[in-house]
Amino acid sequence: MLEKKYDYKTCEKKWQDFWQENGTYNFDKDSKKPIYSIDTPPPTVNGKIHIGHIFSYSQAEFIARFKRMTGYNVFYPFGFDDNGLPTELLVEKEKGLKAYTVSREEFTKMCMETVEKYEKGFKDLFISMGNSADWNLSYHTVSSDSQKASQESFLDLYKKGKVYYAEAPALWCTKCSTAIAQSELESEEKESTFNYLKFFIEDSNDYVEIATTRPELLCACDCIFINPKDEKHINLLGKKVKVPLYNFYVPVLSDDKVELDKGTGVVMCCTFGDQTDTQWFKKYKLELKVAIDDTGRMTDIAGKYKGLKTREARTQIIEDLKENDLLIKQVPITHQVSVHERCGTEMEIKLKKQWFIKTLENKQEWIKKGNELIWHPNFMKSRYMDWVENLMMDWCISRQKYFGVPFPVWYCKHCGEIIVADEKDLPVNPLTSMPKHNCSKCGHNEFIPESDIMDTWATSSITPQINSKWNIDNEFYKKLMPMTLRPNAHDIIRTWDFYTIVKSFYHSNILPWKEVMISGFIMASQGQKISKSKSNAKNDPLDLINTYSADVVRYWTATGSLGRDIIFNEEKFKIGSRLTNKLFNASKFVWLFLENYQPKKDTKLKPMDKWILSKGREMQKKFIDYFDKYEVGLAMNELESFFWNFCDNYIELVKVRLYNPDIYGEDAKESAQYACYYTLLEMLKMFGIYLPHITEEIYQNTFKSVEKSSSIHNMQLTDLPSEIDKELIKKGEEVCDIVSQIRGYKTENKLSLKTKLKKVIITTKNKAFFNEVEDDVKAVTSAQEIEYLDGETNVTVDGFIVEEK
């Protein structure tokens, strides 16, 4: 028996504990069922989980549940990405210190503690959302196993020549004081100023005008460029010009990349102002002049500006240019600049020795792999393709940071030879251990450890390998790889998806997964992203769970279609609450008539009972079709509208039969019981995907006594016992239509719905069918007599009886 009211506050916790204790969602290693594996992205441990995470993770979770209920042994691990820059930034913020102010050991310890604290919070939140991951399969990218896998991955690439150590221009964040990768850039619109400067021509009183937004780089100027087709400036070619304030001379060169209509059509080249400068640097073998140090301050070559932050230097230099009559004019502009996604700092370019993974040389392969993958929705593939086609640099994986996976690398102090660790010694920390052999090149035995750590993505990009026990359990690896599905939001296609494809290809020449499912973003009202800075109590996951229940929050995450951004709209939560309330009440009601009922296969069905089964079967098919396309929201729409139809039309039609077997016969009751039993059971299973708590509560108190399965979530979806009979469905709908018209008559006449009608005249072309269901129609409309006419569907009412109270 069900309680009178459903109390989510106690029930949700109760069932969450039950599932954990019973291992309801555990992966069965020995099962014979086909495996469906999900490569769940481990969330970055950098603070709070916001509603966007909940949205994206729930969508994938629905798939896990669906597959579990359709014959698969679901492998659904949940991990945490807890190493690298994001964690360091979090710890620095929390502790109010900078990593370099404490020892490396001490900082690492702080990181580990912080990570543990946050992960507990993350895990609790996902559990309280009813997430059905198998928590026994949890993993951490900073764990020893992950570090080992990550270092193995590095060594494998090293042996295959896919990773190299070189001095090459790399993107640099002066705030985080580390190299970063192209994928970690974000563009931001910024206000800036074009400063038109005078570059005097050697041995002349003439000058050439050059517009620059970065006058602080004057000291790093190597040359100036004109376009070879620039007739106005072509006579400058071969001459030298004097760099303002610094008064050294640089040559005038020409290059096609110079745009005639930008600025003055003449550009200064500094090492490095932007990506074009790095290309010119290589092409013309220019001199390296470093104006900005690792932390964003001016260097020696800046002269009097040394030690100033770049912005301060810029202001000073502009003052000085004005004073020396070298500044012609200033024009304000807005332009898109690349900033570091983690901190918003404008990106610089630095020439330093870094480790790179080759990505540029295999563009064609990345495109091929992208095409082999099945993308849900398909249009998201173009984001991947766009990214691959526009790749400019190899993937820089070394970070000048502290908390992360170390490179298993030393350098010979004598000859500089790179010494890598033996695979059997992994994981290693080169800072605390030494190579086991002398330098293979020069035989010396003094080494300098690599103190950099790896990009966090270098580890995250092998989650399929980590979870499938690559190099640990070969049989298991073969069973799981490639994984079936990678679900993630569209913002990390260029990182997670791309890098994982790169690694799997280099390691094993396979795709890491067969399919990817890309979910959208949650937007605040005006179509703005809900970022951490914009999240508030109104959309805080915990508050929402408290206010509406986890089931309702889950319901909300199933709105919309896959891949599309949706606007956060609280209305959906209210609709979800209504749905759960209705589901509970409908179940309670139906079970008034199902206590001690045992469904019989040979039950003879009345037409409307056949109708609801057939209509339900039709809905099931659509539901499954949508799930096959990963359209979890559209699948739920089908189920939901069927359910309301079941309540408002079907239950109303048969309730009199259920109440009164003495009048309508035991057969009529049994027929309705049969249809109710199966329809409700199947609906509960399907709703269970979205609303696991309330459906479990209902199941445990009702169907379990008959069905015996320990949890509704361990059951299989089964076809309703009926064919899809389109004719029958149509006829049944005509009955509903007639009933609705009769209700309309009562409403118009301000009558109660139970008012008895003297006579109802139904016009239909399906008189025979109406004859069969006459009891139901009479019961639901309180009509005492029904007369039939042949023609298009219509109904008239001939009088009513108002009973005295």
Add this chain to the structure above:
RNA sequence: GGGAGCAUAGCUCAGUUGGCUAGAGCACUUGCCUUACAAGCAAGGUGUCGUAGGUUCGAGUCCUACUGUUCCCACCA
């Protein structure tokens, strides 16, 4: 500048490979305490399907162009 998504009722959105008179919920109006649910039920009005062409017997759906909007990428002199 290149690419992608979206544009349907006041709001949020469905509308499958083209096929009856374009749907749902919310909101709004009116009524109903009906032996599950008043957090309920019933009934009701609401549309140049962004614009302009095209294909077709037939277009919200396919094609072309345009407009608006969001996102991705490039552009940092």
